[in-house]
Amino acid sequence: MALREAKERAGYSSNDRERFLDEPAKRKGRTEFARDRARIIHSFALRRLAAKTQVAVPWASDFPRTRLSHSLECAQVGRELGEALGADPDLMEGACLAHDLGHPPFGHNGESALAKLAEGCGGFEGNAQSFRLLTRIEAKTVDEEGISVGLNLTRASLDAATKYPWSSRENSKKFGVYSDDEEIFEWVREGAPSERASMEAQIMDWSDDVAYSVHDLEDALVTGHIKLENLERDLPKLFKVAKAEYLDDVTEAEAASALKSLQSLSCWPKEFDRSHRQLAQLKDLTSQLIGRFALSAERETRAHFGSENLTRYQANLLVPRPQRVEVAMLKAMPGYYIILAEQSQELYAKQRVLLAELVSLVLERAPGSLESFFLQEWYRANNDSEKLRVVIDQVASLTDPGAYALHRELTGKNLED
DSSP states (O other): OHHHHHHSOTTOOTTTTOBSSOOOOSSTTOOHHHHHHHHHHTOHHHHHGGGSBSSSOGGGSSOSOBHHHHHHHHHHHHHHHHHHTTOOHHHHHHHHHHTTTTOOTTHHHHHHHHHHHTGGGTOOOHHHHHHHIIIIISOSOBOTTSOBOTTOOBHHHHHHTOSSOSBTTTOSSSOSBOGGGHHHHHHHTTTOOTTOOOHHHHHHHHHHHHHHHHHHHHHHHHTTSOOGGGTTTTHHHHHHHIIIIIOTTOOHHHHHHHHHHHHTSTTSOSOOOOOHHHHHHHHHHHHHHHHHHHHHHHHHHHHHHOSSOOOTTSOOOOOOHHHHHHHHHHHHHHIIIIISOHHHHHHHHHHHHHHHHHHHHHHHHTTTTSOHHHHHHHHHOOSHHHHHHHHHHHHHHOOHHHHHHHHHHHHSOOTTO
């Protein structure tokens, strides 16, 4: 234990490295946070992200990112930024890899659809579902009664993966834990300031925003969804999307300034024709933007909190306002040209119908329609609300192709046509 603790960054106590169920390492020399990272990498849930939509439907062409590729890129950003600020790099990488595990099929469209379908059991939220996967659904460790406690990660790793450190009782729209998972959540948050995200969770959240904003722009340019020459013309619409979805206090003047600032960068493309030269320039753009956003946060945070290892609740991640606005505007671009585009709405409507029919049919035909793990949870359910939660858990775990396949099996219809 002493050897492992010596390898971990200063700033983490034995309490931070504690697991809900004590589980000694099988071999010497691995840190507790390295064990956490390995458990996440080998999980079913992470592998399934390879077939879940990020923004653009990945299999509509060969280029767009999936939830898995986004998570890998988020992890790279978070590991480096976290290490620069003194956070444990394995802990940071694990938290970033885990942050989207709970997202259902069909991206944010699927999440909003399941939120309505799950109103009878406390709602659905992707971040709370990630916590549920890590602490219950992804069976790696079981208690004395044979009940799963999920991956049984350390307290600090679970806290680092918690973007919203409060339950659905406090905020029914954005929350980090369902009411029936509060026991382990309270264990995770033992001694933590109320409703304050840890330093590692703040780094994870910003790394997610950075990776999302930069790489989804790249995808949208390569697939032709975004035309550079249209950005200034569409600025009022981009501003409205940024304000409604990504940064609610942004002003129109800030939005205009952010777009001008981005366009003035030497790496910003003046045109894009998919030639090798411009593809290379686009890759340089993504690299420089990631560096711009990560380094601005590192410098601002260091200027305020000093040069010590900034871990847990010793500091807050500080991001300069101009960079927050730039990221919001970058996110608004695929938001406006892809997510809100008229041609996307027919597909989204079909996806919502599919999910509604899946939940209804799986619930109606349970327990015969349930996978083995969810079958065990079904028999432990005490009421209709708990049974609905089991069904929501199963449907949320599906990949995009898996949702279509199960729907075909249960209905004989093919909504992919």
